[in-house]
Amino acid sequence: MTLISTTPVRMERLRIVLRGAVQGVGFRPTVYRLADKMRVAGWVRNSAAGLEIEVEGTTEQTNDFLHNLKRERPPAAVITTEEVSRIAPTGAMWFEILPSDENVPRTAAVLPDLATCPACLRELLDSADPRFEYPFTNCTLCGPRYTIILDIPYDRRNTTMESFTLCPACRREYESVRNRRFHAQPNACPACGPRLWPIPEVDRTSTLSHAARALARGETVALKGVGGFQLLVDGRNSAAVQRLRERKHREEKPFALLMPNVACVRRYCVVNTMEEELLLSQAAPIVLLRPREDCELAPEVAKSSPYLGVMLPYSPLHHLLMRQYPFPIVATSGNRADEPIAIDNDEARKRLQDIADVFVLHNRPIARPCDDSVARVSGGRPQILRRARGYAPLPVTVPRECPPVLAVGGHLKNTIAVALGQQVFLSQHIGDLDTSESREAFKRAIEGLCRLYRFEPKSIACDLHPDYASTQWAMASGLPVVQIQHHHAHVAACAAENGIDTDYLGVAWDGTGLGLDGTIWGGEFFVVTQGRFERVAHLRPFRLPGGEAAIRECSRSAASLVWETRGADAAQRVAGAGIRALLERGINAPSSSSVGRLFDAVACLTGVSDQNRFEGQAAMSLERAIGSIRTKDSYVIENRDGIGDWRPLIEALLADKELYVDAALMSAKFHNALANWILGVAQATELQNVVLSGGVFQNVYLAERCQSLLEEEGFQVFTHHHVPANDGGLSLGQAVLAGEY
Numbered sequence: 001m002t003l004i005s006t007t008p009v010r011m012e013r014l015r016i017v018l019r020g021a022v023q024g025v026g027f028r029p030t031v032y033r034l035a036d037k038m039r040v041a042g043w044v045r046n047s048a049a050g051l052e053i054e055v056e057g058t059t060e061q062t063n064d065f066l067h068n069l070k071r072e073r074p075p076a077a078v079i080t081t082e083e084v085s086r087i088a089p090t091g092a093m094w095f096e097i098l099p100s101d102e103n104v105p106r107t108a109a110v111l112p113d114l115a116t117c118p119a120c121l122r123e124l125l126d127s128a129d130p131r132f133e134y135p136f137t138n139c140t141l142c143g144p145r146y147t148i149i150l151d152i153p154y155d156r157r158n159t160t161m162e163s164f165t166l167c168p169a170c171r172r173e174y175e176s177v178r179n180r181r182f183h184a185q186p187n188a189c190p191a192c193g194p195r196l197w198p199i200p201e202v203d204r205t206s207t208l209s210h211a212a213r214a215l216a217r218g219e220t221v222a223l224k225g226v227g228g229f230q231l232l233v234d235g236r237n238s239a240a241v242q243r244l245r246e247r248k249h250r251e252e253k254p255f256a257l258l259m260p261n262v263a264c265v266r267r268y269c270v271v272n273t274m275e276e277e278l279l280l281s282q283a284a285p286i287v288l289l290r291p292r293e294d295c296e297l298a299p300e301v302a303k304s305s306p307y308l309g310v311m312l313p314y315s316p317l318h319h320l321l322m323r324q325y326p327f328p329i330v331a332t333s334g335n336r337a338d339e340p341i342a343i344d345n346d347e348a349r350k351r352l353q354d355i356a357d358v359f360v361l362h363n364r365p366i367a368r369p370c371d372d373s374v375a376r377v378s379g380g381r382p383q384i385l386r387r388a389r390g391y392a393p394l395p396v397t398v399p400r401e402c403p404p405v406l407a408v409g410g411h412l413k414n415t416i417a418v419a420l421g422q423q424v425f426l427s428q429h430i431g432d433l434d435t436s437e438s439r440e441a442f443k444r445a446i447e448g449l450c451r452l453y454r455f456e457p458k459s460i461a462c463d464l465h466p467d468y469a470s471t472q473w474a475m476a477s478g479l480p481v482v483q484i485q486h487h488h489a490h491v492a493a494c495a496a497e498n499g500i501d502t503d504y505l506g507v508a509w510d511g512t513g514l515g516l517d518g519t520i521w522g523g524e525f526f527v528v529t530q531g532r533f534e535r536v537a538h539l540r541p542f543r544l545p546g547g548e549a550a551i552r553e554c555s556r557s558a559a560s561l562v563w564e565t566r567g568a569d570a571a572q573r574v575a576g577a578g579i580r581a582l583l584e585r586g587i588n589a590p591s592s593s594s595v596g597r598l599f600d601a602v603a604c605l606t607g608v609s610d611q612n613r614f615e616g617q618a619a620m621s622l623e624r625a626i627g628s629i630r631t632k633d634s635y636v637i638e639n640r641d642g643i644g645d646w647r648p649l650i651e652a653l654l655a656d657k658e659l660y661v662d663a664a665l666m667s668a669k670f671h672n673a674l675a676n677w678i679l680g681v682a683q684a685t686e687l688q689n690v691v692l693s694g695g696v697f698q699n700v701y702l703a704e705r706c707q708s709l710l711e712e713e714g715f716q717v718f719t720h721h722h723v724p725a726n727d728g729g730l731s732l733g734q735a736v737l738a739g740e741y
Contacts, residue, residue, distance in 0.1 A: 013042070013089045014062050016069075019050040019423075020080035021109040021394055023154040026140030027051055027074055028097050029182040034072060038065055041092035046153040047101040050109075056092050076114055076141060076282055080397050080423060097177065100153040109425070110146050110154065110452065112390050113226050113370065115284035115314035117142035119180065124316050125323075130169070135208075135317040136194045136364060140184045142282070143315075146393060146428070147227045147370050148186060152452060156185040160365040167192035186364075194364035196317070199349065207360060208317075212324035214358040220244055222334055222348060222356035226315050227370030227389050227428075228341035229334025229348045231355060232258070234327060238298040241330055245300060247355040249337040252613040254302045256286045256309040256372065258331040260322035265310055268295050268328060274377045283390025284314035285373035297328060304609065304617055306624030309374060314390075317362075333371055338434050340441035341369045368448050369441065370428045378700050379707050383721050385698060387415065387728055392428035393449065395420075396722060398736055399501035406446065406457035407734035410486065410727040411468040412615065416446055417731035418455045424496070424735045425449065429728055433469035442470065461734035463489070465514040482738045486513030487524045488533050489733030490693040494725070495528070496736045498691070498718040503529045505536075505687045507678055510694035510726070511551065511596030511615065520544070522594025522694075523644065525681050531740035537642040537681045543589040544597060545575075545582035553611055554604035554618050557597045559583065562605075565650045574604070595674070595696050598646060602670050605653060606663045616695060623699050625667040633665070634672035639680050649673050668701075675705040682715055691718045695726035 018027075023046050031044040031053055040057035055065050066084065073079070116124070120137045123129045131137045138144070151158035156174075166174055170189050173181035181187050188194060198207045211221045211232075218240040221232040231248065233240040235257050245251060259265050262276055269289035271279075278287050288307040291297070295308075302308055311331070313319040322329075333341045334352060342348035343366040349359060374386035384391060402419035409415050414430040427445050431438055450457070461482045462474035474481050490513075491506030506526040515521035516535075523539025543560045544550035550557050555575040563571035563583050572580040582589050596619065603609040603618035608625045612618050635649040649670070656666050682690050690710055697703045697719065707717045723729040 010059055011056060011089045012059055012062055013054060013056040013087050014066070015085045015087050016053040016055070016066070017050060017083040018053070018079050018081075019109075021076070021078040021111045022051040024111045024140065024145050024185060025074040025076040026180065026182070027077055029140070029177050029179075030072060030074055031069070032095060032097055032177050034065065034068055035095040038068070040065055041095055043096050043098045045098035045101055046155070048152050052101065054087070055095075056089055074141065076111065078109065078394060080109070080395060100155055109395050109423075110149055110152065110393055112146050112283065112392055112394060113144045114142045114282045115390070116316055116319060120316065121319065124319060131189055133320055134190050134193070135196055135315075135320055135362070136186070136188050137316045138184060138186050138188075139180045140182065141180065143184070143186050144226050144364075147366050147368060147389075148364070149452070150367055154185060155183075159185050160367050161186050161188070164188055164193055164364075194362050196360065196362045199359035199361060208321050208324045211321060211358060211360050215325050215329065218243075219357035220247070220355060221358045221360060222352050223317070223321070223360045224345065224348065224362050225317065226366075227368075227372075228343045228366060229352065230331045231334050231352070233330045235297050235301050235330045236327060238300055241298045241300040244330065244332070244355070248332070250332075252303045252617060254305040254307070254309060255330045255332045256311060256374075257297070257301065258318065258322070258329045259310055259312060260326045261312065264326070264328065265289070265312070268292060268297060269308055269310060272377070274380070274382070278375055278377065278382050279310070279312050281390075283373060283375075284312055285375040285384070285390055286311045288374065288376040288385070301330060304621045304624065306620065307376070311372060331372075338432060339437045340431060341371055343369045368428070368445070373429075376700065378703055379719060381721050383719070383725075385724050385726065385728075386413070386429045387426065387724055388428040391722075393425050395423040395425045396497050396732055397499075398422055398424055398496040399499050400736075402735055403739045404455070404458045405461050405482070405735055405738040406450065406455070406459075407461040407731040407738065408442075408446070408470040408474050409731035409734070410463050411465070411470060413724065413727040414442060414470060415728050415731045416442070416449060417735045418449055418453060418457070419735040419738070420453065420455070424732055425453065426723065426732060439469050439473075443473070459738060461738040463514070463730065463734075464516075482734075482741050484734045484737050484741060485516055485533075486730070487515075487521055487694070488526070488737060489730045490725075491526060491528065491691050491733070492736050493723055493729040493733035494691045494693040494718060494720050496732055497720065497722045500689060500691065500718060502689065503527070503687055504689035504691050504718075505682055505685050506533070506691045506693065507681075508694045509595040509696035511594055512592075515593075520590055520592035520594060522592060522596050523598070524593070525685075527685055527687065528691075531737065536685060537639065537644060539593040539595055539598065539644045540646055541591040541593045542597075542646075543583055543586070544592050545579045545589045547588050547590055550597065551600075551612060554600040555579070555610055557601040558604035560589075561598075561601045561646065561650045562654070565647050566654065599696070601650075602653065602667075605650070605657065606666045608663055608667065616698070619696070619699065622667050622670070623701055625663050626671065626701055627664050629664045629668050631665065631668050632672065633669050634676055635669045637673050637677040639677065639684070644677050671699075671702050671705060674702060675709050678706050679709045679713065682710060683713065688714075688716055689718065690715050693720060693725055693729070697725045
């Protein structure tokens with residue numbers, strides 16, 4: 001006789017809430033398929049907070065479900081928090097996908113635009129596939145997100161794809177939970193989706209071959225991409241690249257390059273494994289790479305930069321163009337100098353008509369401009385220099401809760417941020433706020449980010465500088481304003497992205513930032529304790545004759561340093577009698593402790609560069625001058641009662657110059673002196689954690705030298721990787737510090 005147990009099976013129900021970038025990545029069908037395989041009941045749905053799941057089964061089943069959910073989550077998903085709670089079973093018998101719930105606060109992260117996945121690329125190139133050569137192919141693993149979304153939750157009706165009615169075939173894909181296009185909001189095909197056409201008009205079936213022929217003729221093509229227009233020319237054609245520079249009024253700043261594949265990149269650049277991974281990542285940023293010595297590109301592409309900025313095709317449109325024209329193509333923002341990128345067809349034809357010869361247009365509306373991101377590998381890790389397509393607006397999770405503040409960043413390389421608890425959502429790179437057009441783009445970015453999260457700020461965080469357009473907007477907002485010192489924001493941003501919630505030494509080096517004493521800072525050391533900043537060291541101040549003019553003309557800063565080390569006659573030989581007079585009278589010669597301006601001066605004195613036609617040009621040239629030299633030889637910055645005295649450095653450098661020492665060695669000795677100074681200050685403070693921030697630390701040689709020296713002495717070094725070290729990271733620091741000031 002067989003005994004049958006009468007002990008009832010214990011059932012339980014789990015509620016799982018996932019926050020972060022969990023929508024638009026195929027998470028719901030993944031959960032559905034997992035639940036079906038494991039024979040559990042319940043439901044899954046998107047909400048304004050993220051992804052909500054309820055699953056019911058035996059204790060063993062629910063535990064296994066949780067374990068497998070972590071292992072099988074979509075690769076593009078970014079989970080910032082996971083909440084699991086046990087609730088009463090309901091006796092549910094099946095698993096389903098419920099409609100989205102919008103009745104909760106909006107904290108779900110909007111996913112960035114994602115590069116074309118391998119499956120969609122295979123379809124794109126398969127002549128037997130219905131989507132063969134269709135330039136708007138996508139699925140839940142790839143395609144536009146941030147640039148098409150109008151509202152949360154991420155449903156088609158809340159995107160710019162709402163006006164494109166799905167055909168029966170696409171509708172079946174969209175509604176089939178087992179299809180990789182299940183609820184792929186931009187889903188489309190040639191029968192029902194966006195279309196492409198050229199200006200001037202030709203046969204629309206040959207739009208991209210028409211563009212390729214224009215590139216071959218040396219013409220400029222304006223291409224409407226994912227986040228805005230790009231201006232394209234053949235990167236091997238010197239005349240074409242120079243013509244683009246003249247038309248765009250971009251004299252010196254390096255251009256980015258689009259290349260068809262990694263093999264092509266290797267032909268022109270030195271690429272290591274991590275750099276290749278970054279190129280091929282879903283973000284697909286522009287990656288700064290060392291050019292090969294035999295690189296046969298037009299020298300006008302990079303100008304004074306020691307790097308080539310290279311990206312791979314990241315949309316079906318770019319893949320198709322590269323098949324038509326498989327050569328390095330300059331791909332720069334579709335704008336005039338200092339203006340925002342164009343996103344609308346009519347706007348682009350008006351603003352770019354004197355630059356582009358040919359236009360490639362499409363009718364998928366772009367909700368917001370989003371330029372290409374820029375990244376590099378530094379210290380063995382990726383480092384973002386411009387945070388836009390592929391990264392924005394992913395949140396940064398910070399150690400402590402932030403007040404509901406809108407942070408409006410600085411004046412250059414502007415970004416904005418909204419703080420929701422321990423998540424700070426950063427906008428895409430907006431750019432410099434020098435023109436009325438860029439200031440309008442800044443306002444639209446604020447309106448868009450706040451509308452997306454239905455965010456009503458209780459206060460505005462901004463910079464101290466009264467002349468920044470972002471500060472002026474904050475002051476006119478009518479809300480309480482918290483002004484954050486520029487360099488405090490820099491180091492706070494780096495500490496926040498690294499999750500530091502203990503005491504640290506913060507090093508903030510850049511070109512310009514208004515100090516608490518009303519002078520121009522830029523070579524600062526802070527001991528940071530529980531959010532309080534004590535300035536413990538800084539660069540010895542020197543005069544900037546001509547004020548703003550000294551930023552453009554490096555000889556002015558150089559003359560100032562020489563004036564203090566070797567006297568007025570020597571200074572006059574560097575920059576002329578007019579600059580000598582400014583220094584002697586102290587007229588229009590503000591004081592500065594800026595390491596950025598020190599770089600300018602040294603670049604001039606070594607003969608490497610005498611001007612900044614774009615921010616950081618001279619410093620970039622000085623880094624480039626080092627070349628392959630690796631030496632521990634160093635000039636000296638003497639630390640006198642917390643003041644870094646550069647006079648011994650300048651005297652030794654001038655002596656080397658008189659002996660005709662090579663500029664490469666002088667540059668290396670200068671960089672080493674800066675790193676040694678940081679080590680000396682760190683040893684004096686005895687703090688274990690050292691945070692490096694500010695645009696100067698985009699210099700790879702300096703950043704890696706500092707990290708090596710400090711780590712050899714037992715310090716833990718933290719640098720930027722998720723947000724820029726330059727002013728593009730200020731909004732994060734402002735948001736974090738708003739509750740501390």
